[in-house]
Amino acid sequence: xxKNAEKLRIDKYLWSIRVFxxxxxxxxxxxxxxxxxxxxxVKASKQVNVGEQYDIRTPERRWNIEVTGLLQTRKxxxxxxxxxxxxxxxxxxxxxxxxxxxxxxxxxxxxxxxPTKQQRRDLDEFLDN
Numbered sequence: 058x059x060k061n062a063e064k065l066r067i068d069k070y071l072w073s074i075r076v077f078x079x080x081x082x083x084x085x086x087x088x089x090x091x092x093x094x095x096x097x098x099v100k101a102s103k104q105v106n107v108g109e110q111y112d113i114r115t116p117e118r119r120w121n122i123e124v125t126g127l128l129q130t131r132k133x134x135x136x137x138x139x140x141x142x143x144x145x146x147x148x149x150x151x152x153x154x155x156x157x158x159x160x161x162x163x164x165x166x167x168x169x170x171x172p173t174k175q176q177r178r179d180l181d182e183f184l185d186n
Contacts, residue, residue: 107126
């Protein structure tokens with residue numbers, strides 16, 4: 058049997074295909090039992106092989122992926138999706154995380170709320186007259 062020259066840990070693979078934002082989050086998910094192979098939880102150090110299927114639970118959604126290639130480094134999303142097949146059922150693909158009714162970006166909407174410096178000066182000038 059030919060030995061696989063490419064070795065890749067599951068935590069690094071899940072980080073590189075953009076399932077997790079950081080490698081430490083991927084390792085924590087493995088240690089918490091949220092990454093499963095053949096129904097059994099896996100450790101972060103498990104070697105990934107092409108053809109294996111993994112069930113992954115993230116705070117946002119569930120994943121059921123099949124490994125089609127090993128990706129050593131993190132790539133852009135359009136490149137990363139070429140290294141796995143997503144077998145997740147449609148009902149599990151929806152984001153389960155709670156979201157506010159209006160998406161808050163942290164920036165104030167233009168022309169809403171406090172006046173700008175120019176508007177304040179105009180208002181002060183108007184009130185003084």
